Amino acid sequence: MSNKILEMQNITKIFPGVRALDDVCLQVNNGEVHAICGENGAGKSTLIKILSGVYPEGTYEGRILINDEEHVFSGTSAAEKVGIVCIHQELELIPDLTVAENIFLGKYPHKFGVVDWNEIYSQTRELLKEVGLHRESQDEEGRQVKPTDIIKHLGIGQRQLVEIAKALARDAKILILDEPTAALTETEVETLLGILEELRSRGITSIYISHKLDEVMHIADRVTILRDGKSIGSDDIKNITKNDIIRMMVGRELTNLFPYEDHKQQDKVLEIKNYSVQDPDIPGRFLIKDVNIHANKGEILGISGLMGAGRTELFTSLFGAFPANSVGDIFINGEKVSIKSPVDALSHGFALVTEDRKRYGLILGMDIKENTTMASLEDISKLSVIDMNQEIALTQELIEKLKTKTWGVEEKAKNLSGGNQQKVVLQKALLTKPKILVLDEPTRGIDVGAKLEIYKIMNQLVEEGVVIIMISSELEEILGMSNRIYVMAEGRITGEFTAKEANQENIMQAAVGGMV
Amino acid sequence: MNSFKKYLKTIELRNFVMIGALLLIWVVFSTLTGGSFLLTRNISNLVRHMALVGILGIGMTMVIITGNIDLSVGSILGAMGGLAAVLHVWYGVGTYQTIGIVLLVSMIIGTAQGAIISYLKVPAFIVTLGGLLIFRGVQLGLTKGISIAPFADTYKIYGQAYIAPSIVWVLAIATSIVLFLLDAKKRSDRIKYKFEVSNFGIFIGKNVVLTLIILFVAFILNSYRGLPMQVFLMMLLVVIFTFVTQKTTFGRSIYAMGGNFEASLYSGIKVKRNLVIVYAINGLMAGIAAVVITARLNAGTPTAGMNMELDAIASSVIGGTSMSGGVGKVYGAILGALFMASIDNGMSMMNIDAYWQYIVKGVILVVAVWFDIYSSKKA
């Protein structure tokens, strides 16, 4: 008897203008965690969309064998029937429904046709516990997720975990996770990897796509590498190193993953004094409490902390886009400014790249050039008439600078791979020629090679005099790139470190510090 | 031949289907009416009939692109018609003063509704549903329930006059030349940026066909008196607002707002202000339509504009504007209006009972939207 549970043979998938997959083969053994690695746009998501029935039979070439038996899927439900459950890169929860409703969507347990809500809520609670979103202890006011919470009130990391709970509820034989940890903090990642190990011990096969190679090395049994739509190779993790994977992904050696530079720090550009932000949901409660920070010209300022620490809320509020009142003073270049909306912020040279690109960053139905110039329309127009030629030229320049992979400036944002969408959001921010650029999880979902490009661009911008504020949940990135670091917990600043002082321990300590 | 096929693929499938369907119903009506549908007098009639809905459709399309709706334009049109009649007929206000006041007031009404939607965050559906009732009331109150007539000749021009054939020829030729030059510039720009362009033969062929169509339309209209004034107004507005929506920062912004409101806000687009402007423009369109309709009827009536908001919405949607926002073209509304006017006209020429017109138009509306959903799924 063969050990293979799944085999995809000679898969070719063509989109208008791109050959996303070219004769790709994938073999997965029963009960293993199988990683797929590759650059942005390599075709990873496309491959698993074929496997999970999103692209139904007839839209691609090739064969899918499960336990040596050929299967064709007319849609996702057909794939689910044979036990293939997929958590896609772009989250698919319904924002207006509750956690429980989303988890059991379409499969509500019922008694005589009446939905059994008690059953749903108790099962949901169990699942939330499994993914670490629900804790028994009630002594802390930390943001617990309840089965009755509405999805749109959750953070992106919490949503990701709910998505995983939903997959767990569906009895998968083959569980596919497309960049599940991109939006998670370290502790959540640990929870997730724990879940995967647990599933493996129960004999469930997982396919795991990630740009975080340390995770891959840690959890995977085998790995398959894609480059430009072709399979480059597969191997047991035992026989391979992280550098081997990188070399196969990008086709060359990458040595220094964090090109840290000791920039010369100059005067204060941004200063925040006694800044507090109210909770939009609970009147009288503050989400951000009495923050005093500053950022200097010529530095990359890292903002670290656990999920829910209030980092995103703080900077969204400073940017004038957070739907709640704030008190406190903002100074830019020593001058007190009032920022009531993103229009004000941008006019002060203060730009923000949000963590949720689909919701706040992109207009999916528009093309790359339109998305890129969205925040700089005034600059590329005369008497309000857009200079379309300039628009194209500027966009092409940025595409080259960021190495965005696309067939042209007229490609729709929704057709780009996840990582390339992120680059388009960056293009938009760069085009505003910001003086202060806040990057909220800037490398989420971005491959190692492109990450390096982005770090280099950050360095280059700092040299040009831009202040970079980088919010990141990846400790490695914070430690590897920041010249100075603030740590937040529970809406407060709980630590400040220079690059020399900072290490994993003291940052983690500060990050949990506020929670005692 | 091969490159011609490739060219055909780049034309949006939808426009193809739309024009095909139009030709089809024209052929059907011509046969069924023994050719009288195609008489130049009838065609002139038909385009005059579509102009009102076309003008309203222009504004409505912009509103729908932002992801909103305006149910009040029919009533605003009615109320403004009443206002024009009261001022002009009863109080003897001059033609231009009357028109000026009507346009100003209609724009203020649109601005007010837009401000309530934008700043007070009352849903557009509710605000404009309220507007529908309020301005219907205003219309009845102003006209005291009777038709008010007559208007001066200088006023009637806007609904009854024709632009003389000689001028129409000049306009047609000028339009053809301008369109050709614009297309040539676009082509050379695309070549400069190394974009794919259709080959030279197709480029010339396309422009020749377009010119022939324009000249042919001019010929048909000229065989019966010339270009009706209200049709000219409609065309002028289409040109202006096609430019505004396709080329200006404001136009780009309203597509963005409909495509993703939050992302637009985060991009520093003045979303609230823009929404108010869109409603102001829509109010203005209702005002212009009010002038046209009173001039055409030579009266302000208590029923003018009834249900016209629905025709405007239908023509936008049939013309390819998506109710979920972010998608649509101003000229689409004109095609939609032409489509509906053709059906009205053809069916009444065949002496089919009026109720059938409603039923047929309703079916077409649903089919058009189904087709959009179907074709976007396939792509």
Ligand SMILES: Nc1ncnc2c1ncn2[C@@H]1O[C@H](COP(=O)(O)OP(=O)(O)OP(=O)(O)O)[C@@H](O)[C@H]1O
């Ligand atoms: N619907 C689509 N239409 C056209 N092209 C598409 C479409 N979906 C994906 N592509 C293209 O196919 C290629 C592969 O995309 P895919 O999403 O599979 O990449 P990926 O490996 O998952 O990348 P990432 O790491 O950025 O998520 C890309 O070049 C992308 O632009």
Ligand SMILES: [Mg+2]
């Ligand atoms: Mg992907």
